[in-house]
Amino acid sequence: MTTINSETEQKILRAAMQIFSIEGFKGARMQEIADKAGINKALLHYYYRNKETLYKASFDTLTFKIFTQVNLTLHKDTPLFTKIENIVAAYIDLIVETPEVPQFILNGIINNQDELIKNMQELPLDIKPFMQQIQNEILKGNIKPIHPAELLINILSLSIFPFAARPVITNVVGKNIEFNFDEFIKSRKKTIPEFIINAIKVEK
Amino acid sequence: MTTINSETEQKILRAAMQIFSIEGFKGARMQEIADKAGINKALLHYYYRNKETLYKASFDTLTFKIFTQVNLTLHKDTPLFTKIENIVAAYIDLIVETPEVPQFILNGIINNQDELIKNMQELPLDIKPFMQQIQNEILKGNIKPIHPAELLINILSLSIFPFAARPVITNVVGKNIEFNFDEFIKSRKKTIPEFIINAIKVEK
DNA sequence: AATTTTCTTAACCAAATAGTTAAACCATAA
DNA sequence: TTATGGTTTAACTATTTGGTTAAGAAAATT
Incomplete structure (x- = not known):
């Protein structure tokens, strides 16, 4: 990522916060978060190694x-x-x-x-x-x-x-x-x- | 079950309520509930057809x-x-x-x-x-x-x-x-x- | 004693899903 | 132009886990 907080990263965070809120940690699916953020799963893992990392960031x-x-x-x-x-x-x-x-x-x-x-x-x-x-x-x-x-x-x-x-x-x-x-x-x-x-x- | 609420059924319910409370619906594992109730998974499904039924009962x-x-x-x-x-x-x-x-x-x-x-x-x-x-x-x-x-x-x-x-x-x-x-x-x-x-x- | 109900064991299936990988595309900046 | 880093696609893996099944043991009921 070039900037400290790229736009994509923000989109992911926003999506993750919503999905995690509604579904909880276990209930949330990475695919769902990617969809909501308007990107794909691979890119999601490109920014956040795994589910835990993303959850913690959110x-x-x-x-x-x-x-x-x-x-x-x-x-x-x-x-x-x-x-x-x-x-x-x-x-x-x-x-x-x-x-x-x-x-x-x-x-x-x-x-x-x-x-x-x-x-x-x-x-x-x-x-x-x-x-x-x-x-x-x-x-x-x-x-x-x-x-x-x-x-x-x-x-x-x-x-x-x-x-x-x-x-x-x-x-x-x-x-x-x-x-x-x-x-x-x-x-x-x-x-x-x-x-x-x-x-x-x-x-x- | 002969009685309306067998002892085992109660044990299951108590265990389920605890696990569901801590883990949520998705987070709870049937095996964990069975363990906490001191029985096995097969018996769990013998009393409660599936996870939904058990959750609703709890x-x-x-x-x-x-x-x-x-x-x-x-x-x-x-x-x-x-x-x-x-x-x-x-x-x-x-x-x-x-x-x-x-x-x-x-x-x-x-x-x-x-x-x-x-x-x-x-x-x-x-x-x-x-x-x-x-x-x-x-x-x-x-x-x-x-x-x-x-x-x-x-x-x-x-x-x-x-x-x-x-x-x-x-x-x-x-x-x-x-x-x-x-x-x-x-x-x-x-x-x-x-x-x-x-x-x-x-x-x- | 015979029968029914409760319970165990253990193996198994199927679906969901986290996470990986590789190959290629595209924008941008050096 | 080329190198780099963000991005996509799509297929693949490994694991978890809900749920099933069958065979039989133990306990209760008749």
Whole structure:
């Protein structure tokens, strides 16, 4: 490859991320990925020695994108409540843009790709400043005592889970009432931060 | 089989649920399931014609267990806040007991087993009374306005997601601070309901 | 004791699929 | 023009694995 990231390589990566997300590691076929990328199997192996290599490249690309994004939001010097809004919005936008992300990550976990998870430790995500900010707000009496890690996990849970569980949600809820998932997600950018802020803020 | 559910059949189902949870449908090997069940492949096919049958049986067994449990909690005639505590506790207990559940369900989703998801519609889960109860509390001014379905989804998100994302959480959080997942989960039976109730209750 | 059901062993088949290889084509840049 | 590296085609291999089969052993049922 002449350039560090040739166009073809990008096409392959994009295709691989999609197929792996939907099919999982074992379920994905190299032929299918090649087809989706608009190339052939031989060229696929020309760029990526084997399935593992391709999978790892896909996983790394996605996680790096997410972690960088989240890390950026966490480090910006904004008031806590605004920051919470930003984190939620960043997550939701990211997932709407590339809906395969949560499935892919969870699939990576499920397939017990321990190595991959270990590699995530190398990724840029430093939650200490955010945790410090929360501690400060607690000390100042602005929010109720809560473990900073727990607050972060709650934010992630509320933002990500509905995407992973989408089919179950639409079926179970839709069975009972009128329900439009896309509208629901749109509204969540507002309702999640509201929910969280209500949960932690101290009435004065 | 003479009895409706022979001991062997149970052993197979248990093994299948575990393997399918970890490996997914494609990733699971019949031989591996047979080994885990302590029997041989021929007998496996003696009880379950093929992989699909076995997968469906596993999925149905698990989902039926969950849905029945949750449905029971939702229908009990308890005050809303108590009910929220009960739902969370029921979920956490259930997952701690059979940790493969969330992974299995998500794997089912990922593998696009549309049929299976459709089958879930047949399962006993009627959320209307719970939604009615929430509406009543809103009208009585006891809790802030929130879409009942959204509240339910929030409850599920906070309860289930950490299990699905466990490896990521332990790595990311553990990288920054001392973190014990089991203790964290234990504490969640209290902190999740607190968090939710704080988020929705009206100060008087 | 006779019979039916459950279970094992072990060999086998067929399909799917990861990965290889070789020969040739094509664009581009030296 | 020629050399190089990206790309295609197509055939081939080796392996994995779902599923079958047959013969019989063990256990339960009659």
